[in-house]
Each structure stands twice: as C-alpha cells, then as structure tokens.
Amino acid sequence: MSVDFDHETLGQRVVFKSGHAADNLAAEVGRLRASRVMVIATEFESETATKLSTGFDVALHYSDVAPHVPIAKAKAARVIASEYNIDLLVCIGGGSTTGLAKAIAMTTGLPIVAVPTTYAGSEGTNVWGLTANSRKLTGVDNRVLPVTVIYDAELTLSLPVELSVASGLNALAHCVDSMWAPRADPINQAIASEGIRAISVGLEAVVSDPTGLGGRERALYGAYLSAVAFASAGSGMHHKICHVLGGAYGVPHAQTHATVLPHVLAFNAQHAPDAEIRIATALGAASAVDGLARLYSALRAPSALREYGFDEASIPEAARLILSAIPESNPHAVSIDDLERLLRAVWSGRPVEG
Structure with missing residues (x-):
C-alpha cells in the first residue's frame, strides 16, 4: 500500500494546567506586549472573566455574544474594537465567544488568546463561522487562529x-x-x-x-x-x-x-x-x-x-x-x-x- 498525502500543521501555542488560567493568561498578555485588551465573555461567564483578567489592564469587557455569530453582532464588535484601539482579543467561554473573537480578527488581524470553558474546540482551528439571513457561512482564514490557547479544567467545573x-x-x-x-x-x-x-x-x-x-x-x-x-x-x-x-x-x-x-x-x-x-x-x-x-x-x-x-x-x-x-x-x-x-x-x- 502506497502512502501519498499533503498535510499542513497550524502554528499555535498551547498552555495546559489546571488552576493556573489567571497566571497563564497574564503571562501571555505580557509576552505579547499587549496594552489595549478586549476581553470577550458572555454575561454568564462575566464573573469568571473578571477573575481571570486581574493580572493585566483591560481596555474593554465585551459581552454581546450570540450563538452562530450573527453578522450584525460581528460588525458591531468590530466597530467597538476599532474605537477602543484594541491590540489583543481575549475570549473566555465556549464556541460562540471564540467565534465572535474570530469574526473580529478576520477583518482586523488582531491576535486572539482563547481561554475555553467548554469542549467546543473552535479555539484550535482556523475556521470561522457567521450567520446571515438564516444561513451559516463558514470559511478558513489563518488570521482567525488564536495565537495561544490556555486550558484549565477547573474552568469547566461550572458546566453541568x-x-x-x-x-x-x-x-x-x-x-x-x-x-x-x-x-x-x-x-x-x-x-x-x-x-x-x-x-x-x-x-x-x-x-x-x-x-x-x-x-x-x-x-x-x-x-x-x-x-x-x-x-x-x-x-x-x-x-x-x-x-x-x-x-x-x-x-x-x-x-x-x-x-x-x-x-x-x-x-x-x-x-x-x-x-x-x-x-x-x-x-x-x-x-x-x-x-x-x-x-x-x-x-x-x-x-x-x-x-x-x-x-x-x-x-x-x-x-x-x-x-x-x-x-x-x-x-x-x-x-x-x-x-x-x-x-x-x-x-x-x-x-x-x-
């Protein structure tokens, strides 16, 4: 049997340690030399997001997140990111939160640090998804791949x-x-x-x-x-x-x-x-x-x-x-x-x- 294939491996930093998300996130913000950070999290995850972001200055906490990333919400978030001169996106949550960060990065080129609280997996891909007129559009763009993923299993304990x-x-x-x-x-x-x-x-x-x-x-x-x-x-x-x-x-x-x-x-x-x-x-x-x-x-x-x-x-x-x-x-x-x-x-x- 012959072996014949092409494979591309994406470049991404992964930090995995339970109980250390806040420290690891602060270290990544410092490593990336970011000074205008936009932290994206749903209202449900807002308390967690606040606790995890105490180790660095936050320019904007943003919570207007919805499943399947409606295009209107993506456009609104892009405008806000520009108005606040954001230089780093931090998304804390599940696939919808990561998806919104990707939607911003797709047009702005801003780097993303993802902190998952579910097992969605979107944080490990360069795939984006947007919903318009009741149809989900997807595509591939290396700009949306988070530069770093910070995993902490303690953050999933609140997930029933x-x-x-x-x-x-x-x-x-x-x-x-x-x-x-x-x-x-x-x-x-x-x-x-x-x-x-x-x-x-x-x-x-x-x-x-x-x-x-x-x-x-x-x-x-x-x-x-x-x-x-x-x-x-x-x-x-x-x-x-x-x-x-x-x-x-x-x-x-x-x-x-x-x-x-x-x-x-x-x-x-x-x-x-x-x-x-x-x-x-x-x-x-x-x-x-x-x-x-x-x-x-x-x-x-x-x-x-x-x-x-x-x-x-x-x-x-x-x-x-x-x-x-x-x-x-x-x-x-x-x-x-x-x-x-x-x-x-x-x-x-x-x-x-x-």
Whole structure:
C-alpha cells in the first residue's frame, strides 16, 4: 500500500494546567506586549472573566455574544474594537465567544488568546463561522487562529454534566468527521483516534464524578486534539448537516452535533472500512456503531433533535439545503431521500440504521 498525502500543521501555542488560567493568561498578555485588551465573555461567564483578567489592564469587557455569530453582532464588535484601539482579543467561554473573537480578527488581524470553558474546540482551528439571513457561512482564514490557547479544567467545573456531555460529543464529532473529510490523511486520522479515546474516557469520568478534574482534563485534552484534526481535515458530511441546521433553524450547537453524529457514523462507516476500524478501536469496541451506541448509553446523551426546537415540517427543506453542501469525498453517495430519512431519525431519536 502506497502512502501519498499533503498535510499542513497550524502554528499555535498551547498552555495546559489546571488552576493556573489567571497566571497563564497574564503571562501571555505580557509576552505579547499587549496594552489595549478586549476581553470577550458572555454575561454568564462575566464573573469568571473578571477573575481571570486581574493580572493585566483591560481596555474593554465585551459581552454581546450570540450563538452562530450573527453578522450584525460581528460588525458591531468590530466597530467597538476599532474605537477602543484594541491590540489583543481575549475570549473566555465556549464556541460562540471564540467565534465572535474570530469574526473580529478576520477583518482586523488582531491576535486572539482563547481561554475555553467548554469542549467546543473552535479555539484550535482556523475556521470561522457567521450567520446571515438564516444561513451559516463558514470559511478558513489563518488570521482567525488564536495565537495561544490556555486550558484549565477547573474552568469547566461550572458546566453541568448534561452540557458537558453535549459539548464533549461535539468534539467527538470533529474526530469522527476528520476520518473522511475532504483533506483526511493518516496524520489527522491518528490525532482524531487519540481524541476519540481521550474524549470517551474523559466524558464517562465526568458523568461518574462531575467534580473531579481527571475526567475533565482528559476531555479537554481530547477536545484540543479534535480541533487540530478537524482544522487539518476540513468539514465532512456531519458538519455540513449541523451547519445548515444551526444556521437555518437556530438549534443549539452542541446538542445538534450530539444527536446527528450516530446517524452519520452509521451511514458512512460501512463504506469506509479503514476509518471504521480506527473509530472502533479508539472506542474499545468490535464496531464503531456499537461502540458509539454504548458510549451514548453510558452518558445518557442527547438523542432527539425535536427536544431542542427542530420542527419535523422543516425536514424536506433542510435536506435540500444540506444536499448541495455534502463533500464529493464522502465515502458514500448521498441522495435527498437519504438525508430526509437521516433527519427524521435525528428528529425522533430512533436508533441508528446501519
């Protein structure tokens, strides 16, 4: 078997130590010689953001954050950053917060230091996403890649178990999609395999011991690996489905990824035997589908998108929107009937079809 691929590794600094986010953040601000810092965090994370930013001067605390980064909010944040002569963006929170920082960086070139409080993984990619006219637009731009990511598992302790599970499964979806995305190669597949192992073990530990740091550290480490793999491999069938659902119907990001993943895995796995073996092995199972089903059962994971506001009547329209976005590299050809059948299963929460 010949080996033939092109792989690009993104340059980024990662600082990982529980209980030291404030010190590490202050050190990074100093290292970057920033004097006009914009700290972005939701109202929910405002207390955490204040505590983490005591070691340096903050020019602006900003909290106008929304899921899927509506273009109007991105434009408003860019104007504010310019008015305050910001020279560094610090985002503290989940994917929406990181997404807004990326939207600012995309047009201003400002550097980002990301401090994740969930397992979203956006902090490890050069992928941006904006929502306009109920459609999610995504792209790749190295200007949006945070220059530094500061990980501290203590910051995830406030994330309830249910949300930890959904967020972690979102990261797991990055790994699975990286197995057959348009730029999949042996390097990002290897990274994704380790990510699957770390996330699955970590999430089970979080469920059994929500206040323990061990499981949360493992899940956070796996989430970073998932982001690295995803940034290299690109968006596969799973992410194209979720981008349409999130942008057009406003369903929550993490729960959407969690409910869609088992069905996309079942659809693709039998047509991608090498990837299926990697996923199954990482999950410690005889088959990828069975391994994921066991994990979902152990985690009591989300299973039905109808519980998160998706209307069954929207399925035909959603299938049409998704079909044109499916990559040609997908292991199995996809029809409109396939997508409608998959979306009905996702909506209802019925077991996957192998």
